[in-house]
Amino acid sequence: MFRRKLQALDYHNPSGFNCKDETEFRNFIVWLEDQKIRHYKIEDRGNLRNIHSSEWPAQYEQYLKDVSCPFKAEERQESIDWLLGLAVRLEYGDNAAKYQNAKPLNTDISKASEPLINLDVTNPDFKAGVMALANILQIQRHDDYLVMLRAIRILVQERLSSEAIARSNSSKEGLPVALDKHILGFDTGDAVLNDAARILRLLHIEELRALQTKINEAIVAVQAIIADPKTDHRLGKVGR
Known part of the structure; x- marks a missing residue:
């Protein structure tokens, strides 16, 4: 499920990556931080690089918090996919000229005008985005991400729309x-x-x-x- 993003990031083994292998997983996180995300200063990456330490799981949990990942360490697939999405965005930002002439995969105008028609609610990026919004707006977590999305929409309409702000300002x-x-x-x-x-x-x-x-x-x-x-x-x- 991570292959395309791993390929975009030039990972050495995109097809064979096994996140369930603990050693491979920890090495992957170190590679991702060292080569793509670079959230910490080089001198502050020692604990994350010490993949054989018994404290590494706690360090990884702290790393997720530091990069504002909405998922916890035990939600491994979701957190990996979120980190990969972050890395891809940063990679594009660092190499914008490389991609400026790239063509979109789907140029169907009719589909582009309705972006929610083909919404994949099982996509980890979608789940991460909804979870991040829910955390910012302090909306209670729900197992169904569409329910959370509806709650976000209602809150935005009731509290953050131009009409709601106008009503608040006229109090x-x-x-x-x-x-x-x-x-x-x-x-x-x-x-x-x-x-x-x-x-x-x-x-x-x-x-x-x-x-x-x-x-x-x-x-x-x-x-x-x-x-x-x-x-x-x-x-x-x-x-x-």
Whole structure:
């Protein structure tokens, strides 16, 4: 599954690469960092290069975090594919002139106008992209990446669209409030304490409104998923 990217990176054995072989895998990660990614300074690569150390797995986990990989070390195939994608992007950036006259593999204009028609949801690049967006937007992980993608779309529409930003910018935060116009319902016997109680009540009401907004957003997200024809809500899961 990695052969094409390995070929693009001039790896010495693209067809025979076996990520399940621990020694080969560790050597591959060192090669990838030394030759293509180069995230660490040369003097800082010692721990990663020490492939026989019992601490190497922890070092690899730290490496994934340092390069902002959305996958963990135990998700080996996904993390390798993500690192390969990063390396290919960096390779292109370093050798842009080499590829500037390259022709795209698919020049079908009709397909290019609908980029999601041939979307491969099993592709590790797709999964890595969705996972990265979900992490940035703090969306809970789901086993079905399409469900996460729908949740991302809903959040972007509700919070990050131009209309949502316009609504946020037009909010009336900072307007003066006449506390004496708000009925407290009880009297503490102290005017200052009465005003403090009114302020606390107003803040509580605002928190309830924010909570209701989040509840409404959750309902919208659930409705969007249930409305999908692939979803069998009687089974409580997404159909395949």
